[in-house]
Amino acid sequence: MDDKRRRARVQGAWAGKAKVTAHIGPTVFVNTGKPLGWGHDHVIPDKQFVYKEPTEVVRKIPDPRVIDKPGTYEISTSASGVSRLRLFPSFIEPKEGEWMFEQLYREIPWRQKSNVGPDGPYQEPRLTCWYGEVPYTYSSSTMQANPHWHPLLTMLKDRIEEVTAYSFNSLLCNLYRHDKDSIDWHSDNEPDLGKNPIIASLSFGETRVFQMRKKPPPEEQGDYTYVERVHVPLDGGTLLIMEGATQSDWQHRVPKEYHDRRPRINLTFRTMFPVTKT
Numbered sequence: 209m210d211d212k213r214r215r216a217r218v219q220g221a222w223a224g225k226a227k228v229t230a231h232i233g234p235t236v237f238v239n240t241g242k243p244l245g246w247g248h249d250h251v252i253p254d255k256q257f258v259y260k261e262p263t264e265v266v267r268k269i270p271d272p273r274v275i276d277k278p279g280t281y282e283i284s285t286s287a288s289g290v291s292r293l294r295l296f297p298s299f300i301e302p303k304e305g306e307w308m309f310e311q312l313y314r315e316i317p318w319r320q321k322s323n324v325g326p327d328g329p330y331q332e333p334r335l336t337c338w339y340g341e342v343p344y345t346y347s348s349s350t351m352q353a354n355p356h357w358h359p360l361l362t363m364l365k366d367r368i369e370e371v372t373a374y375s376f377n378s379l380l381c382n383l384y385r386h387d388k389d390s391i392d393w394h395s396d397n398e399p400d401l402g403k404n405p406i407i408a409s410l411s412f413g414e415t416r417v418f419q420m421r422k423k424p425p426p427e428e429q430g431d432y433t434y435v436e437r438v439h440v441p442l443d444g445g446t447l448l449i450m451e452g453a454t455q456s457d458w459q460h461r462v463p464k465e466y467h468d469r470r471p472r473i474n475l476t477f478r479t480m481f482p483v484t485k486t
């Protein structure tokens with residue numbers, strides 16, 4: 209090929225903005241400074257990536273905020289007030305926590321609760337036991353009043369009341385037997401719990417992640433995709449207090465897990481203000 213034809217082919221393939229470097233030796237550095245190696249001609253396209261601002265707003269799903277250190281956390285503020293968490297890791301020392309777990313596991317009269325959801329009746333995937341002067345209804349099923357507190361539970365209630373200066377008259381005990389036991393998204397906002405209920409949640413045994421998500425504003429039409437999230441790993445012995453507007457502005461759950469989990473007991477102390485029915 210004479211020089212003219214060779215040039216024409218090159219220009220046809222790489223018209224305009226192409227840099228052509230002929231093979232000239234073992235290692236060639238072009239102005240990128242990168243070595244090219246032996247044996248071929250090298251064509252370095254001179255295309256530039258031009259960033260164009262997207263015309264639509266790109267929404268990012270926020271990463272969950274992990275709360276795992278002792279302290280008080282104001283997780284949001286709204287017209288309903290401040291939503292606040294207080295975390296006390298090692299509220300119960302590990303050795304003490306172990307024998308408490310064993311005693312509660314053996315001696316609490318755990319029951320299977322049957323609920324009614326939008327798709328019909330289902331068995332709650334955990335065992336529960338209710339203590340309190342009045343019945344407690346959630347998920348369209350009622351747990352009868354049970355004023356006969358186990359002495360260990362009374363002792364734990366007293367300890368929590370001393371540290372928090374709150375008082376409680378009821379307790380929902382939950383037993384998660386394995387990784388597939390769970391509780392789905394909900395708020396503890398039954399009318400009998402009053403406005404801005406204070407919930408003291410004490411955990412024993414296996415660590416499970418307590419997940420929270422903020423209720424979306426009306427314009428999201430019930431879509432939780434972009435809402436703020438908080439994850440609190442609840443180890444044995446950890447006390448978590450939820451207060452202020454937490455139950456009106458947030459939901460929480462303990463999801464199923466997909467690896468072996470030993471049993472976990474969770475005690476949620478509450479105060480019931482029974483609504484008198486006329």
Ligand SMILES: O=C(O)CCC(=O)C(=O)O
Pocket residue numbers: 380382391396409418442460461462474476
């Ligand atoms: O197990 C937990 O940590 C939470 C339990 C709970 O949300 C509930 O029983 O309402």
